[in-house]
Every structure is written in structure tokens, then in C-alpha cells.
Amino acid sequence: MFVYRSQFPLILAFAVTIHKCQGLSLDNAIIDLSDNVFSAGIAYVALSQVRTLSGVQLTRFNPKTLMVFSCSKKEINRLRQLYGPDFPQYAIATDCSSRKCTLTKIIDEPQAKNPKLCPTKGSS
Secondary structure, eight states: OOOOOOOOOOOOOOOOOOOTTOOBBOOOEEEEOOOTTTTHHHHHHHHHHHSGGGGGGESOOGGGGGGOOOHHHHHHHHHHHHHOOOSOOOOOOOOGGHHHHHHGOOOOOOOOOOTTTTTOOOOO
């Protein structure tokens, strides 16, 4: 009678959802960005929790699942026109006016339009 013993090297690990990892700072993460990304910004939340780029490992990455709000693209294009006219503009697939857009109501000159930010000389 012979007895054979086999061992498998195991590494202690755990898994969390993207929602559960919000607020965490992770050294390493294996992130699955396949076809199941269900909301705009979820990929950003997952990727931004890892401290370094070398700590990110992507599995089954599908670029078509990355969703960006068209309002965000519109605001990035506006800022690029103001501060980096040589940067390329992002193509906007949908019309931003059909959605609620808070980014388009950004005050261009906050000091002139908001007296709390720029008090007059007479007030203190």
C-alpha cells in the first residue's frame, strides 16, 4: 500500500464587489472589466482604489463596456478648448441636452459672480 500526498500552493485572498471597495486603498487588485459593467463610472471606481498602476491587473477587459457620461465628455472638451487647444476633442455620441447636466452650469468667473468668494474692500 502506497500513500501519495499532493499539495497545492494557496495564497490567502478575498474578493469584494466594486461597491464594497469604495473608500479602500488597495495595494493590488485583479479587476474584471468584461461585459458585465453595468453603470457609468464603475470602472473608474474600481481602478481608482489601487494605489499604483503596477498593482492593477485587468482580466477580460472589453473597451466597449467603458461608459462615460456625455456630459463629462462635453465638459472635458470645454476645458480642452480653454486650456489646451492643441489637445484632440472627444467625440460625443449622444446629445447632452437630453439629460440633466450640472457640469454645464459651471461658473466661469466665480470671483466676479460670487461675493462670498471675493468680498469687496468695504466688507470684512
